[in-house]
Amino acid sequence: MSPPTSRRVGRPRAQERPASGLEPRDEVLSAAAELFTTRGYTATSTRAVAERAGLRQASLYHYFDGKEAILATLLEGTVRPSLEIARELVARTEAPPEARLWALCRSDVMLLCSGPHNLGALYLLPEVQTEHFGVFQTLRTELQASYGELLSATEAGAPLGTEELSLRTDLVFGLTESVILIRRADPGRAPQALAEATADAALRVVGVPQRSLARLRREGQQLLAA
Template structure:
């Protein structure tokens, strides 16, 4: 049972929907979003084009799902970290580590899709990004509490930008190993946020304990 495939494909263990997203991720990041058609996505996934429309309304919905997939795990991590009684700086370090690692890993650099002019049209994606940015600002607030509000806002913007900078790093230096990137970005985020070197090592150790599997 199930909808027929256009061509035989090696078994991947992915559902047809996941196959389509994987194909779209490859084609959008390698060939470009505008240059990719739904027919090409379907063919790459080994699925008939008519079947694609059973799962997605079109190319824009594929892009929206890929964009949102780069934010949802980090936003869920932020919600879990909010429940921790660890110092805010340690939770901020852990969130930056998990977020940067998510953006650095994966077969394709989905974060590069943020740079598409079309990305601004997806309200669901933008709402998720805004919520994640607010989560960073909330964790940073105790560190910047003594600063004027405009400086607190600037620090929050800078911390968020430091994490997202891995998108350009990965895009411009594809051979760069991602091992250690999470820690480097998390350290940089705390420094930009105003954490001094004397406190950074301690917060890093506490932050490591908040990572999955620790």
């Protein structure tokens, strides 16, 4: 979301919403996030999104080509921040890869749990597998590859063959994204506790011994604080 700014002039509104300070484009995204995750993507029309954003439907098309473009933008926004952090952690070669992997898992879960709406649940939509969401899929694949790169550098991951390494990467990445389902079933779950428990579990999947977790957790927290 963009920082609060003044509204763009010249686009008439269908109705007034409580002043949010958001640009109309961001109001559309906010409204769509709410409706897609509460009413469902298929059941939500562009007219409903526009009305919830306080815009005329024609004005919505000034910002987005249609519902698929809105969904694609929302999904890409759930991955880009994690990918930026992943790139930084992959480059921090002076730190133990296990600590960097812990930090990536924790930050990824926190980002998936941030915001009032469980946007990660939209990953499960069959529409997301189509070519319209190619950018999102590319970003998500790169994020998963960062998990694999860190995992392969760990003491437990280094000896693994290609097939086993791929499997472990899929397991760790899937474990991280499983918080989407946990949050849907229990929206009140504390994100920080969930994030740290998931990161701990990810290292156990990799093969890190239990006795090393406390140290790696501290080091991972220091990486994120930096």
